[in-house]
Amino acid sequence: MPEAPVITVPVPLGDRAYDIFVGRGLLAGAGPRIAALGARAAIIITDENVGPLYADALAEALQRQGLRATTFAVTPGEATKSYASLEKVCDAVLAAKIERGDLVVALGGGVVGDLAGFAAAVVRRGVRFVQVPTTLLAQVDSSVGGKTGINSRYGKNLVGAFHQPSLVLADTALLDTLPIREMRAGYAEVVKYGLIDDARFFDWCEANWRGVFSGGLERDEAVAQSCRAKAAVVVRDEREDGDRALLNLGHTFGHALERITRYDSARLVHGEGVAIGLCLAFRFSVSLGLCPAADAERVEAHLAATGLPTRLSHVPGGCGSVDDLLDAMAQDKKVKGGALTFILARGIGQSFIAPGIAVEKVRSFLASETGEA
Amino acid sequence: MPEAPVITVPVPLGDRAYDIFVGRGLLAGAGPRIAALGARAAIIITDENVGPLYADALAEALQRQGLRATTFAVTPGEATKSYASLEKVCDAVLAAKIERGDLVVALGGGVVGDLAGFAAAVVRRGVRFVQVPTTLLAQVDSSVGGKTGINSRYGKNLVGAFHQPSLVLADTALLDTLPIREMRAGYAEVVKYGLIDDARFFDWCEANWRGVFSGGLERDEAVAQSCRAKAAVVVRDEREDGDRALLNLGHTFGHALERITRYDSARLVHGEGVAIGLCLAFRFSVSLGLCPAADAERVEAHLAATGLPTRLSHVPGGCGSVDDLLDAMAQDKKVKGGALTFILARGIGQSFIAPGIAVEKVRSFLASETGEA
Known part of the structure; x- marks a missing residue:
């Protein structure tokens, strides 16, 4: 052949x-x-x-x-x-x-x-x-x-x-x-590249995701474009002294969820945590007045369409309290000098590194997400 | 102060x-x-x-x-x-x-x-x-x-x-x-730098070694000059793709002796193995017709003057047979493509990397050293 x-x-x-x-x-x-x-x-x-x-x-x-x-x-x-x-x-x-x-x-x-x-x-x-x-x-x-x-x-x-x-x-x-769940988990990272700095690739994902899952030429293109996007960031900042942190979009929240579910893949795999984390990063950006609500809704709609979880309530067995989430986030290695660093977005394809985000802002956002507010 | x-x-x-x-x-x-x-x-x-x-x-x-x-x-x-x-x-x-x-x-x-x-x-x-x-x-x-x-x-x-x-x-x-034995062991590496490519430093060592041991300004100078020599090699070849191998002068034999004595520091410490290895490297170079016998004798005389061992017979408990030594050498990570690489010398301060040395030449040299010949 x-x-x-x-x-x-x-x-x-x-x-x-x-x-x-x-x-x-x-x-x-x-x-x-x-x-x-x-x-x-x-x-x-x-x-x-x-x-x-x-x-x-x-x-x-x-x-x-x-x-x-x-x-x-x-x-x-x-x-x-x-x-x-x-x-x-x-x-x-x-x-x-x-x-x-x-x-x-x-x-x-x-x-x-x-x-x-x-x-x-x-x-x-x-x-x-x-x-x-x-x-x-x-x-x-x-x-x-x-x-x-x-x-x-x-x-x-x-x-x-x-x-x-x-x-x-x-x-x-x-x-x-590959089991469909693992396919979806990987796909969350594909979507991430569009969300970071390539709105056209996110458009493309919305239009072509079925081909990615079913194994058409779209899959090869999605893998190649993801590798191009990651390679471009890595070439700019091989050792993660700066820009490479953009690749952590969705990951500060995502890692906290993985930690809370004790890395139990029966409950949550990395890509699922990232999917929820991407939605949270966009909604947090909206709540800070940085990002149009419509963009956050589009992100959630697309991830949900592929079958990925998008909300804290989707974590099997629950995600703990706001304090549990904050504790889990504080342990993340992306903490620098004691302050929380997030990757936030001004819109789809417009992400940026936001150091020094006050814990109280994160707390009130999470309270609104969990219904503790 | x-x-x-x-x-x-x-x-x-x-x-x-x-x-x-x-x-x-x-x-x-x-x-x-x-x-x-x-x-x-x-x-x-x-x-x-x-x-x-x-x-x-x-x-x-x-x-x-x-x-x-x-x-x-x-x-x-x-x-x-x-x-x-x-x-x-x-x-x-x-x-x-x-x-x-x-x-x-x-x-x-x-x-x-x-x-x-x-x-x-x-x-x-x-x-x-x-x-x-x-x-x-x-x-x-x-x-x-x-x-x-x-x-x-x-x-x-x-x-x-x-x-x-x-x-x-x-x-x-x-x-x-520092115990005198550890002092001597470190001094073998000091002498090595002179032997590699700095005959004048070897001259200086012969004249000043007592001050190095007793703690005069000669000690500071010996440490600094050793660091300069090593740094110069490392700058040329940080990841040991080439020239850095010169620093292994005396080490192919030395490591074999450490292996044979099972890294038992009661019998042999690294620097003592290096001291014997330096003498062997020079005598091997003499036996191959590369180096004047007088230079090998000077190396041995200086190391012996400081109290370091210089011969296989000086290894407490013995150094095994020629075959034991060859086996121990073959395990050295400096083996590349199956051939033995040695650092040899055309004289004091004139060392060079000699890849592809035939095992039979090593065998007959070691036999003459152990008296098996």
Whole structure:
């Protein structure tokens, strides 16, 4: 079967520049693309769900290109982003005799990408790595931009490294078998890019989201456009000293909800928290007199149309009190110098970083949302 | 007491540039120097030997400058460079609410510097750190150049990061109480810099080593010159893609000896392995017809004069057979593409990287050294 059209998204980060390839069926042609990086060996890090489906074929494809290739599978799930797993993966990479010029290939969702990327960043103080993201969330968000890491008892992603991949292969056909809930969760991040600074892309999402979900060319375009948007921000601010914080639109609220639901994916997954968080960020902006109410309503209507939650009352089991929410927000690593920093919006595609937001304003907004007011 | 003269060694690494200050009594003035970096908080990572001597005074000095300062002490010894300790130190840094602009201060020898530096590299994907090295080895080697890390079951320093400090304070008065064996071990690295590319510095060492050991101005000069030499190499090749390998002069043999003695410091410490390794590298160079025998004899005579071991027979408990040595060398991470890379010398101050050295040549040289020939 001939490979479908492939979209190339360059990430021009100087001597850390790389390409993201997006297209249906890319995995089948992964061997030559990865071999072109010039390594002698590769280890595929995957999980026990994804591994049985794709890892053997990928390893064989690499072996046909003359690479020594082995596979190591971790337990699926967020709990795997731990120090213990990091040690296991590093041991596996060292046992596979991966040297500086060789490759760690992350085959899986965000957990696998973050963990394998972090291991690649620290084994021998840095070996190269390739991302083969297998979820929509990983394809449009976590596989792009070089953030890797594990969770700490003090919070998610608090220990890690900036380590750019050498190549990202986003095979959109892999999403055909993704559960609808995971598809929606990833889609919340797609919409986010339109909301940040691209009103036309949000228009496009409203018109084309069904094709993204069903697997038409719209899906490839949505993934590619998301990668372009994220890459543009990352190129401006690789280490999150400034602009990159825009990518946190919806995340201050979203992370608080994840924390309150104790990262229990039965109740809430990251993208669902982001969907609610996006709606809250827009409604908070409206309540501060910054944003037309019509824009917040459009955001909510679109996310709701795809089946995503949009309100605090949509959190299964409840979201706690206003004080619970404020406490959870105060623990966020985006707190700088004690003040709360939000990403707010003057309208769709007009988001901005708003540091020093007074806690009382957040409190009264949340009270109106929860009905405590 | 007025501060003695301070020597400043700049490390011009672009946006990661920093200064190394060398002088007697620097610790007493550390508060203002560290505060000048502009942080709001600092955590001092030390060990249970060094901490009781200096940590409280340093924390108070930082507090007088308006920084929030806390201390965390780890168990002394190489076994502390572990995943478990990394997690403990990262937890301590997060518990101290160290944010991106804040500081981790490593107060101790190489173990503390490597571990605390690695934690600083990965907490929040990188916070700043300051090195306050308290051993000669740390002052002239491990605190300079940004290599941080822990040990793996597959070998030493196999997991880590390149993370440059923001400041290094080398208080040479702290060495007054250093055990003579540790002093000698650090001195082997001082001599190494002369042997690599600075014959005049080696001459200076031969003439002035007693002052280095006794704590005169010669000590400050030896530390500063070592830092200058290391910084020059690091600036040329920060991530060890090339020239930085010169710093491994004596280390391929030295690491093999450490491995064979199972990192048992009662038998051999790193600097002693390096001392023997330097002599072996020179004698190997002589045996390959590269180097005048007189130079190798001068190297051995100088190291022996300071009380350092210079021969395989000096390893307490023995160094194993030639095959044991070759096996231990083959595990070194400096193996690239299967071939052995050595740092050899055409004479004192004329070292060079020699990749692809045939194992048989190493074998026959070692056989002549062990008497197996």
